[in-house]
Amino acid sequence: MESTIVKAVNYNSYFGDNHVVKNVSIDIPRNNVIAVMGPSGCGKTTFLRGINRMHELIPGATAKGQIFLNGEDVMEMHPIFVRLKIGMVFQRPNPFPNLSIYDNVIAGYKLNGIKLPKAERDRIVEHSLTRVALWNEVKDSLTKKGTFLSGGQQQRLCIARAVAMEPEVLLFDEPTSALDPISTSTVEELFHELKKNYTLIIVTHNMQQAARVSDKTAFFYLGELVEYDETKQMFTNPRDTRTQNYITGRFS
Amino acid sequence: MSTRIKYRIGKSTAFQALTVVLSASCVIPLLAILFYIIKAGITKINWSFITNVEKPVGEMGGGVAHALLGSIIIILMAALIAVPIGIMVGIYLGENKTSKLAYWSRLSVDILQGVPSIVIGIVAYIWMVKPFGYSAISGSIALSIMMLPIVVRSTEETLKLLPDSLREAAYALGMPFHRVILKVIVPCGISGILSGVMLSVARIAGETAPLLFTAFGCQFLSADIRKPMETLPHVVFKYAISPYNEWKELAWGASLILLLWVLLLNIITKVITRKWKVQL
Numbered sequence: 001m002e003s004t005i006v007k008a009v010n011y012n013s014y015f016g017d018n019h020v021v022k023n024v025s026i027d028i029p030r031n032n033v034i035a036v037m038g039p040s041g042c043g044k045t046t047f048l049r050g051i052n053r054m055h056e057l058i059p060g061a062t063a064k065g066q067i068f069l070n071g072e073d074v075m076e077m078h079p080i081f082v083r084l085k086i087g088m089v090f091q092r093p094n095p096f097p098n099l100s101i102y103d104n105v106i107a108g109y110k111l112n113g114i115k116l117p118k119a120e121r122d123r124i125v126e127h128s129l130t131r132v133a134l135w136n137e138v139k140d141s142l143t144k145k146g147t148f149l150s151g152g153q154q155q156r157l158c159i160a161r162a163v164a165m166e167p168e169v170l171l172f173d174e175p176t177s178a179l180d181p182i183s184t185s186t187v188e189e190l191f192h193e194l195k196k197n198y199t200l201i202i203v204t205h206n207m208q209q210a211a212r213v214s215d216k217t218a219f220f221y222l223g224e225l226v227e228y229d230e231t232k233q234m235f236t237n238p239r240d241t242r243t244q245n246y247i248t249g250r251f252s
Numbered sequence: 253m254s255t256r257i258k259y260r261i262g263k264s265t266a267f268q269a270l271t272v273v274l275s276a277s278c279v280i281p282l283l284a285i286l287f288y289i290i291k292a293g294i295t296k297i298n299w300s301f302i303t304n305v306e307k308p309v310g311e312m313g314g315g316v317a318h319a320l321l322g323s324i325i326i327i328l329m330a331a332l333i334a335v336p337i338g339i340m341v342g343i344y345l346g347e348n349k350t351s352k353l354a355y356w357s358r359l360s361v362d363i364l365q366g367v368p369s370i371v372i373g374i375v376a377y378i379w380m381v382k383p384f385g386y387s388a389i390s391g392s393i394a395l396s397i398m399m400l401p402i403v404v405r406s407t408e409e410t411l412k413l414l415p416d417s418l419r420e421a422a423y424a425l426g427m428p429f430h431r432v433i434l435k436v437i438v439p440c441g442i443s444g445i446l447s448g449v450m451l452s453v454a455r456i457a458g459e460t461a462p463l464l465f466t467a468f469g470c471q472f473l474s475a476d477i478r479k480p481m482e483t484l485p486h487v488v489f490k491y492a493i494s495p496y497n498e499w500k501e502l503a504w505g506a507s508l509i510l511l512l513w514v515l516l517l518n519i520i521t522k523v524i525t526r527k528w529k530v531q532l
Contacts, residue, residue: 059349082426084426090420092417095421111427112431
């Protein structure tokens, strides 16, 4: 029995007069990996950034419609609470350059002024780094700066930073597009582990990645949600001709 | 090789040589000033010069202790006023690139930077000296107005150089605006902000004009900010235009101290920018 965790109802977003995401309604089941794919400029990243209210940080950006998290409308909630419950990982690894690896992991607590006992902090750091398969690589250099790590390690550090807050949903905005193939496969393996505890929504430009990692796939085209289905179904037997044209490589 | 190509290579070489020669010649005025002031001032500087105050004309061994103390107090007070305001305004301008308020305040700050220092002195005179009389604090206010644009613009430029991905990382963790700024943005740009502060201090350390009719000057060691106070640039001015030879000698010594001070501030700035720079 799947239960819906994130639900969008007639969601629209705009940059000024530019209508970027058009009337999207989607149900996202708990503990699943959802891939959001589509050609450049189709509104997939904008939609993703709407879920945790990051969209509105851009001057001139507005949104209409509803997005529910566990039945609560995030558009009505304070963005700070939304972002504590919905973590995000970006296209380029962006660890805080002024903080150590250790502090980067607990940045969500430390920088928000949430005081924790040392033992608790140590536990969170070890637990989060273990989850992203980084603990063994960095456990002897926790005091070094986060930017000291390689790109793939930095991205896993950023995932650990999001995981440390124990959110319900993790958003990934093309998380591997700046990484080499080996780091990419490490991160992809993580998705299978992470979905046991979280719901993952992954925007990807890469169809193979969507096919490899996701349970369900949403295909966006020109701001519309064209098709949303089980990944297997979508890649073997797409219902919409636009989806078919996209996955057979007629356009990208 | 055709003459045409030879001619072009020659032109290119000449142009390059010109940039090199002119760049090298930039250091000549500085070296000349340093050489001249050190030569004339070094013999004046000794312990009693730094620890004694002004002596009446004819008496030997006057010093600049009162001016040194006064300069330090007045500059510190000016910094206390200008630095917090300047950094806050810089944060606003750096974070709000397009708002109307940002446009107008950026414009005002730019114009303020171009206002002659003597005019700023007159404004401080009308605000502070007319109602309350000559005082060190009025001098500090005049100098703080001069510092403000430098602090604002250097803070703004520093924040603008920080990548948006840094802000996004902080916002995505549910951080409120003030924490994003104070815990992430300012610490990452601290070297740029501090070097702006140091440069603004170096800039006002030698200002004389706004102090002429605000801090006014005095002969005694004084730390009372409600009373007139002596400063290094003013003491140079006073001694240099005096008709007495002993005083003229003292002006050279005071100039050297002033110059060393500004030089030191610039060196500290360089060190700060290098040491505290956060590698992005």
